[in-house]
Amino acid sequence: MPSPNHVPRPGPAASRDRFEQPTLDGMLADPLQLDLRHTTFVVLDLETTGGAPDGAGITEIGAVKVRGGEELGSFGTLINPGVPIPPFITVLTGITTTMTMEAPPIEAVLPSLLEFLSGAVLVAHNAPYDTGFLKAACAAHGYRWPNPRIVDTVQLARRVLLRDEVPNNKLGTLAAYFRVADQPSHRAMADARATVGVLHALIARLGGHRVHTLGDTIEFVKAVAPVQRAKKHLAEGLPHAPGVYLFRAADGRPLYVGTSTDIATRVRSYFTAAERRARIKEMLGAAVRVDAVECAHGLEAQVRELRLIAAHAPPYNRRSKHPERVQWLKLTAEPYPRLSVVRQLAADGGAYLGPFAGRSAAQAAVDAIHEALPLRQCTPRLSARKATAACALAELGKCPAPCTLAISTEDYDERAAAPLRAAFGGDPDAVVDPLLARIHRLSDAQRYEDAAAVRDRLTAFLRAAIRMQRLASLTSIEELIAARRTEQNAWEIAIVRHGRLAAAATAAPGVHPRRTLELIRPTAETVLAAPGPTPCATPEETERILDWLERPETRLVEATSGWASPARGPARWRRLLGTPQQRQPG
Template identity: 55%
Template sequence: MATTGGARPYRPTLRAMSVVTFNVSGVEPVQGTFDDLGTPLHEVTFVVFDLETTGGSAREHAITEIGAVKVRGGERLGELATLVDPGTPIPPFITVLTGITDAMVTAAPKIASVLPTFLEFIRGAVLVAHNAPFDVGFLKAACAELGYPPPANPVVDTADLARRMLTRDETPDCKLATLARVFRTPNQPCHRALADARATVDVLHALLERAGAFGVHTLEELTAFARAPSPQQQRKRHLAEAVPRAPGVYVFEDARGEPLYVGKSANLRNRVRSYFTAAETRPRIREMIGIAERVRPIVCATALEAEVRELRLIAAAKPRYNRRSRFPERVVWLKLTDEPFPRLAIVREVKDDGCAYLGPFGGTRAADDARTAIHEAVPLRRCSERIGVRTRRPACALAGLGRCGAPCEGRETPEAYARHVTAARRAMTEDAGIVYAAVKARMDRLAAEQRYEEAAVDRDRLAVFVRVAARMQRLAALTRIPQLVAAAPGADGGWDVHVIRHGRLAAAGVMPRGAHPVPYVEALVATAETVVPGPGPTPAASAEETECILRWLETPGVRLAQVDGSWSLPVNGAGRLLARIELAYQGRDERPAREGRPLR
């Protein structure tokens, strides 16, 4: 076995020179060979590689540097290292991270020249990388772009091996820099491709030293070990035994009964069992399984009820291993205030004050982008001070630029300012066209002046406004309905029936095949939850729940049995502009970096 620095070749510590297999039925014993055991690790050729890129997405970013080291038996056989011209400017934060500048890659070869050499270098070898999905993803994307078949080499991920072999007591995390310190490797990573590949070689040798303790001596055993369930998963398989085969929600709980993770499934038993197999590779979930002591199933009548219950449980319990939907109360709204000279304010609460609201937004940055888009079309004041009819103070620079009527100086009367307020309210709730036209005109002007980066910023702001306005108008159309009853074909020829009140799921049930619908629907409505609506576009449920119900209502086969009131969208609403917005983003990465994609 090699030392952590890779000074000595690593070799399996097998003392017997053959393997004898006995057959208890009396047949003569068969003496096997080492070939039956697979390829010994000391005979495997590994190519440990690392890529530096302009960003984190293989579809949107490009490779800037390749570094690779070929090793076998603990000995280095060769190295490959080159900078790559990505064809696009390197973002400043990437330059700070890697030290690679635009000047360094100007004379570097393109990926079309480098890739054939790299593919020849890795021929017949096992690929090794730290967080391999990232590097392999970029490699496959480059092959697809240039017409090469994706490499079929086996792949070993040192990060995944470290998670399986090391405990939290040995290392706080499995980052490459952390493992290099833990193993005291002679090569330290520094976000340059060849240096990081050399450090990964040292980490690989240190992990292969430990592999023998896990019964791993061959390449086949190494790949099987990487795919095998963790010991914690194997020990906890019994938790799935009492889970029924029915739709519903499952809750992983610790020894104190605290929820760790909440999920949903159309078949609870099958889904829960999958957490204890090799198919479950997420590090956080495997960690959660090690803590879990029980699984609490909640059987639901329909799949929609299971999806809604999952959202409500996550919002209420906030399990630490769930990433999404944990904090619906943290959304923000854009509010058109109620005062003599209203303004657009970012707030965290919707009140019953008669004001117009736009949202919800995931954060204040998105809300501010939408507010800026509205300001481009409507000259509302942007100061935060409260202004009355008798207020007199010097106007800001926006008044001199013609972007504000300066009501603070008395230049604009409340009646004249009210026209701007009406236009803003209409843009938020009914007609997004005025904002779209104003921002598009500014983008066209910036593009004509070749100020493409500024035009792209305006495009993104407009996209935030249109998407949120379209979503809010869809939600509000449903939440205005006091009661809606809908049904969809279910299993065994029956019907899944739901009662929805103000956008909230109030009842769910299954109507058997052949049952008369009228008394069944009447009974379900009579036992449904009483819903008292509050203020705003989502008065009775979270936006996620109402959107989940909307998706179900739009699925083929759903029939409306009862609708109290009308269900309609504004004729000039933001929904009609969504296609143009998505077209502006579709395929934008296929264009030159500074050209952008115009809005039509």
């Protein structure tokens, strides 16, 4: 034990090299991935004047630096707490006020202690107690707490030892059970050395739990479900690359599909305490392997994920549920067109609006259109030459009555069908203006609930129109090529045909992206034109591509035609939706 007024100092830089974490290829190794045998620990213990940092002070510090079972250095000193030491503390520790009178104050010791802790994992028995005092001291004297990774031997013992092995997890109990050479005595250095022995004994036990790295140890201490611990080996051997991962059942069925820019790191997170979703833990119980599909970049990974989910409908992917709920509005191609809610697009001459997430949103848009335009609401196919019985709406004067031939097909098209086709593909004012006028009339009459109902129908229509025209702006282009520079000076390249990702690649730093483009272009998927605003891909896929294209760092390389949206399109009414203005292609 050093004298009370002695504060140990680290040695020269050359001698400190042996304290640093091992390196690979000249780079500092990831501490969480280091084997515990190669991890540098500083095992620390404090003696204090009381039970909490508020109003109490540190009287002694003891710390031992170890790695691989070898002691690399020690740090110990008495501390002048600035207050008398209570008698019961003196009885417990043997430290008296007289012993600390010539000792340095904590503010003089902190710089050396923090340097001693630098780059190491902090270990303590009941770590929150010790770190609480050190954090309070740093805050009181203007030092930044380094926030090291911490291993608490109390928590570790609770996870490793069975209840019938030890009656409690006190340091003295554990030191006696493991028969460590240094027994605790309520003095900082002795207790720190006893904690070193307990730490090494607990690490020896971790091997039986397949816990070998610091990251594994930190997660092991947390409340990880047994199924997560049992299936943790599924995350082994996966690539640190962008792509898609599939959890598969024993019969090979995909249970869950996900995507990440780092497959290995993302899959590993499913086996940590951070993963708390009950359905995912249930999925892990049925999974027997994880397959990885590496992708050129994040966009390709997102697209592949969507396609795999659509193809396999994995039971644990929420987005794979109820795909049949996607709806479209169709303005039929007949002498007197009408609206119909459909689930599929067809090359039948009809005009379409959508997609809608479900029937209720589609019906709200239908109600908005019927309120704004004199479109018939009956469902039979009407003839332009033969009259039929009038419906109730016609008798009430709320329909132009094409059933009775009260309006010609030309007039009907001019008054109802043509404005709606224009609203679907361009200017929506034929629907927006009448509904806004009605909202104002209802508000002036203080019929606010009725006005809100009209507003909701209008926003349902506008959302669909904005979404469809945004999709159509890209899907109408036969081929578009774009590139995005990454932070590593690589180039992500995408070939998009009719809104579908046809090919993807990444040009490595120093490689001209044109060379990479010429290599992948002949292998790009052939995509033929088809009807509708999303003819060749799901709306979700095209929207992911649009999000990628609209990023500021993305550059358009080639396009067979212009990428643009109507100048008087529905996006100019976005303020009615209460959402920020989205950047539109120009």
